[in-house]
Amino acid sequence: MQPSLRRLTHAAAVLALALGAAGSARAADQQLLDGARAAQPAVIQSLKDMVSIESGSANAAGLARMASFTEGRLKALGATTERIAVTRGPGTIVKGTFTGNGRRRIMLIAHMDTVYGPDTLATQPIRQDGNRLYGPGIADDKGGIAVILHSLALLKAAGWQDYARLTVLFNPDEEVGSPGSGDTIATLAEQHDVVLSCEPSAGSVVMKGQPLLLASAGVATATLDVKGRAAHAGAAPELGRNALYELSYQMLQTRDVARDVPGAALIWTRASASGPLNQVTEQAEAVGDVRLTRPGALEKLQAALQSKLAAGKLIPDTETTLTLTPGHPPYVADQRGRALAARAQAIYQEIDRELTMVPQTGGGTDAGYAARSGKPTVLESFGLAGFGYHARDEYIEIDSIVPRLYLMSRILQEIGRD
Ligand SMILES: [Zn+2]
Numbered sequence: 001m002q003p004s005l006r007r008l009t010h011a012a013a014v015l016a017l018a019l020g021a022a023g024s025a026r027a028a029d030q031q032l033l034d035g036a037r038a039a040q041p042a043v044i045q046s047l048k049d050m051v052s053i054e055s056g057s058a059n060a061a062g063l064a065r066m067a068s069f070t071e072g073r074l075k076a077l078g079a080t081t082e083r084i085a086v087t088r089g090p091g092t093i094v095k096g097t098f099t100g101n102g103r104r105r106i107m108l109i110a111h112m113d114t115v116y117g118p119d120t121l122a123t124q125p126i127r128q129d130g131n132r133l134y135g136p137g138i139a140d141d142k143g144g145i146a147v148i149l150h151s152l153a154l155l156k157a158a159g160w161q162d163y164a165r166l167t168v169l170f171n172p173d174e175e176v177g178s179p180g181s182g183d184t185i186a187t188l189a190e191q192h193d194v195v196l197s198c199e200p201s202a203g204s205v206v207m208k209g210q211p212l213l214l215a216s217a218g219v220a221t222a223t224l225d226v227k228g229r230a231a232h233a234g235a236a237p238e239l240g241r242n243a244l245y246e247l248s249y250q251m252l253q254t255r256d257v258a259r260d261v262p263g264a265a266l267i268w269t270r271a272s273a274s275g276p277l278n279q280v281t282e283q284a285e286a287v288g289d290v291r292l293t294r295p296g297a298l299e300k301l302q303a304a305l306q307s308k309l310a311a312g313k314l315i316p317d318t319e320t321t322l323t324l325t326p327g328h329p330p331y332v333a334d335q336r337g338r339a340l341a342a343r344a345q346a347i348y349q350e351i352d353r354e355l356t357m358v359p360q361t362g363g364g365t366d367a368g369y370a371a372r373s374g375k376p377t378v379l380e381s382f383g384l385a386g387f388g389y390h391a392r393d394e395y396i397e398i399d400s401i402v403p404r405l406y407l408m409s410r411i412l413q414e415i416g417r418d
Contacts (some may be wrong), residue, residue, distance in 0.1 A: 003187065011145055015232070025349035029410060033351060035154045036405035043150050043401050044133065046073075049141040051135035052128050055152065055172075057113040063091035063172045066112040070094050073149050077156055077226065079168065086180030091172025093181050095188075098152075098168075100161035102416045103251035107167040107189060107376070110144035110198040110383065124393060132395040139386025139396045144198030145170060147383055150238050151408035159408075162416030174366050177327035182302045182369040186329075189370040189378070194415050196408070197367040197380045202358065203387030203397055209356030210348075210400050212341050215383040218292035218330030219364040222266055222305070223323040224250055228315065230275070230282040238282025241317045244273045247284040249314035257304045263294025263330070264301040291362060295374070314318050328364025329372045336377040340411070344379070347410045353403050382408055 024151040053069065055062035071081045071094045079096030086093060091113065114137030126135040135142075148168055169188060171181035178185065189195045201210045226247045231240030251268045258266040266288050273284035292298055302324050309320055333341065341357060348355035358381070385400035 005244065005400040023362055025201040025352070026346070028350040028406075032154060032409050033402075033406055035157060036402045036409070039150050039154060039405060040398075040401050042400060042403070043146050044398070046146045046149060047133060047135070047138055047142055047396065048126055050145060051138050052121070054116065054118055054121060055113055055137065056116050056118065057173055057176045058090065059088035059118060063112060066093050067092050067170075067172070070112065070149075071096070074168060076147070077152050086171075086185055087183065088180035089173050089176070091180075093172065093184055094170045094261045094332055096168040098163070098166040100166060100416075102137050102162035102164055104163050104194065104416055104418060105165045105167075105192040106163050106412065106415055107169065107192040107195045107370070108148045108198065109169045109171070109195060109370065111141045111146055111172070111177050111183060111228060111366065112145065112170050113172050116138065116417060118222065126301050128398075131398050134393055134395040136394055139200035139203075139384060139394055140389035141174065141383060143200055143384030143386060143396045146273045147198055147404050147408050148289075151405050151412070154405060154409045155412060160413060160416070162413065164224045165192075171366065178366055178369060179327075182328070182366070185366055185369040186372040190373040190375050190376055192376050195367070195370040195376045195378045196382050196411070197365060197370060197378065198383040199365050199367075199381050200383040200389060200396070201381045201385040201400065203395075205387050207256065207356060207358070209354050210257075210385040210403060211356040211358045211381065212344055212379060213358045213361060213365075214333040214338065214341065215293070215360040216328075216331045216365045216367060216380065217360070217362050218298070219327040220290035221291065221325045221327065222268075222290050223325070224254075224268075224288075224289035225321045225323070226250065226284045227319045228280065228282050228284070229317065231280045233280055237280055240313050242280050243284040243318060244281040245318065246313060246315040247271060247273070247286055250309060250320050251286050253311070254305055254308050257308050258290075258301055261297060261304050263292055263297035263358055265291040266301065293332070293360070295330060295332075295372075297330070298324060329368035330364065331365060331367035331371045331378065331380060333379060334377070337379050338378055340379050340415075343414055344407060344411055347407050347414075348403060349412070350407055351403060355407075
């Protein structure tokens with residue numbers, strides 16, 4: 001996921017008030033809190049272990065080691081584990097299933113891949129500086145995996161089994177849009193009542209309060225492909241059909257179409273044509289970035305673009321093909337998600353912490369796949385607070401470890417009781 005949260009700070013603060021962290025806080029569950037405090041050194045060790053495994057989205061060997069690591073840890077917690085093949089790209093999905101004696105079906109998700117290329121550790125090694133623990137991928141999303149593993153250890157120690165089924169899913173391709181795991185996440189999520197997604201939470205340099213995320217944009221890629229006709233640019237230009245001219249026309253003709261589609265935005269960001277300099281351009285292509293903030297907006301955008309394309313051409317006999325390739329679907333916490341967020345705030349109050357909310361971010365996350373069916377309650381950003389993801393010098397804030405373990409374990413208990 002992407003940061004860019006700074007300008008949202010004010011809105012988030014307002015929302016925090018609106019969600020009403022009012023009322024007197026309950027007493028903390030002392031056993032869980034003590035357990036979370038005692039677990040902090042082990043969490044730090046798990047983070048170091050995972051960051052030591054470089055697992056960029058294209059790094060098959062690293063992703064295989066991450067799968068072994070996480071599967072081993074899930075087994076040690078008592079899960080039945082399985083590997084699910086991705087439909088595209090390297091890596092494998094790791095699924096752990098716990099069967100309890102309650103009624104609710106709960107799913108926890110985080111991703112094993114990072115945005116970093118090989119040997120990033122050589123220039124950005126694991127190091128601690130005060131409250132910051134640095135390492136590539138430590139926040140996004142190894143911190144999320146650590147929250148899941150160590151919260152489940154706390155709950156296991158407490159003898160908690162108040163769930164019908166608890167599913168843990170770690171995927172290997174979130175940073176490239178989850179092309180090989182998104183459908184699996186969506187299908188499994190549909191079979192659960194609640195999905196908690198564990199992307200990192202914004203660090204304190206961005207905003208205070210280790211926020212949860214209430215919405216993230218969906219993403220898609222738009223492609224315009226124009227076929228023209230080649231001809232000698234000097235000797236017989238009138239026989240040619242210039243694909244580059246037609247592409248330019250269609251890009252301009254469609255540039256504002258998304259404005260009339262609620263919840264959709266489109267910007268053409270790349271165009272290319274190649275071929276001999278002395279030839280009328282035979283083929284040209286444009287690629288655009290699509291952002292979606294409402295379910296169903298992609299289909300409406302497709303229809304609107306098609307009808308605009310059908311409205312006319314600049315160059316007769318050219319042929320323009322539009323393709324929209326979906327990435328992460330949009331995620332918008334519904335009423336149930338917001339109610340759960342308010343409970344998370346109350347849980348933070350038990351330990352004298354304030355939990356804020358980020359209303360919306362522009363980057364896609366797997367919460368979008370989890371929410372695609374509209375069936376489960378989905379809430380995002382249960383991972384550790386951190387900063388620098390998708391950039392340099394990524395770190396987590398050590399003082400977010402105890403609150404996040406406490407939050408995850410307490411909210412699971414509450415969901416189980418519902
Ligand atoms: Zn992530």
